[in-house]
Amino acid sequence: TILYDVMEGIATITLNRPEKFNAFTEKMHKEIIDALKQAGKSSDVRCLIITGTGKAFNAGQDLSDMQGVEVDFGEFLRKRYNPMIMQIRNTEKPVIAAVNGVAAGAGMSLALACDIRLVSEKAFFTNAFINIGLVPDSGGCYFLPRIVGIGKALELAMTGEKISAEEAYRIGLANKICSAENFEAEVKEYAARLAKLPTKSIGLIKRAMYKGVEMNLEETLEYEAYCQDIAGSTADHKEGVQAFLEKRSPVFTGK
Numbered sequence: 001t002i003l004y005d006v007m008e009g010i011a012t013i014t015l016n017r018p019e020k021f022n023a024f025t026e027k028m029h030k031e032i033i034d035a036l037k038q039a040g041k042s043s044d045v046r047c048l049i050i051t052g053t054g055k056a057f058n059a060g061q062d063l064s065d066m067q068g069v070e071v072d073f074g075e076f077l078r079k080r081y082n083p084m085i086m087q088i089r090n091t092e093k094p095v096i097a098a099v100n101g102v103a104a105g106a107g108m109s110l111a112l113a114c115d116i117r118l119v120s121e122k123a124f125f126t127n128a129f130i131n132i133g134l135v136p137d138s139g140g141c142y143f144l145p146r147i148v149g150i151g152k153a154l155e156l157a158m159t160g161e162k163i164s165a166e167e168a169y170r171i172g173l174a175n176k177i178c179s180a181e182n183f184e185a186e187v188k189e190y191a192a193r194l195a196k197l198p199t200k201s202i203g204l205i206k207r208a209m210y211k212g213v214e215m216n217l218e219e220t221l222e223y224e225a226y227c228q229d230i231a232g233s234t235a236d237h238k239e240g241v242q243a244f245l246e247k248r249s250p251v252f253t254g255k
């Protein structure tokens with residue numbers, strides 16, 4: 001239900017159930033989590049992309065898969081969705097959501113859990129949960145207010161209204177709008193740029209920033225000092241300084 005590919009430092013996880021708008025199933029969750037773990041561990045991988053085949057990025061839970069089945073929603077989330085979100089968060093590498101088409105419900109949450117959102121001009125977001133009488137899950141209540149602010153987050157969750165690519169960019173939900181025709185190439189180019197940066201620093205930035213939104217200034221200063229100690233002992237730090245002094249471009253190895 002997914003495709004996994006590693007090329008030139010970039011791991012691409014492609015959600016691959018186009019006839020169902022790449023909606024989540026138990027099998028897909030398992031495959032995504034396995035792929036995230038593999039990419040996280042592999043020293044060949046310095047950037048991850050999550051994207052979808054066909055018209056959609058992801059339409060959330062496959063609703064046809066649940067018909068006639070009694071489900072404990074809490075357990076459902078704890079077993080399938082939450083580990084996927086935590087895996088993205090705990091991957092100390094940049095994770096890009098390449099939003100090729102609609103991202104709805106938990107599909108929107110998946111995109112929010114990624115570090116960067118590159119959005120096709122044809123894509124749109126819809127929080128969708130409200131349309132079926134549910135609440136945002138998979139980190140939707142955590143990421144959305146942190147990305148767009150509590151006022152906008154409440155509006156989007158309560159109305160479920162469609163958010164176009166332009167609107168998503170305007171409110172900070174999308175980092176970049178890409179052309180629909182050249183979407184893949186533009187995403188690859190962006191990812192290639194990230195894959196050549198000091199990967200260890202990126203991992204630490206991710207950790208420290210997410211902590212920063214939850215800690216006070218004093219705690220954040222202390223955590224920064226802790227992280228800087230680690231970053232300062234990397235080969236990429238040495239290379240960066242050396243390259244600067246020699247007035248040349250640095251060649252980072254991610255070590």
Ligand code: LHQ
Nearest residue numbers: 020021023059060061062063064073102104105106128129
């Ligand atoms: C789908 C789906 C879909 C199956 C499109 N399932 N087939 C957690 C805990 C416990 C329980 C429940 O869930 C969760 C997490 C969640 O994610 S809840 C939210 C679940 N998702 C939704 O409610 C979104 C439902 N889909 C839509 O609102 C629309 O389909 C969107 C906005 C995604 C796309 O709209 P359109 O571009 O107008 O396309 P469409 O509606 O015509 O859909 C295209 C096809 O994809 C269609 O199949 P068909 O055979 O008729 O062509 C849809 O049935 C299918 N599809 N989403 N989630």
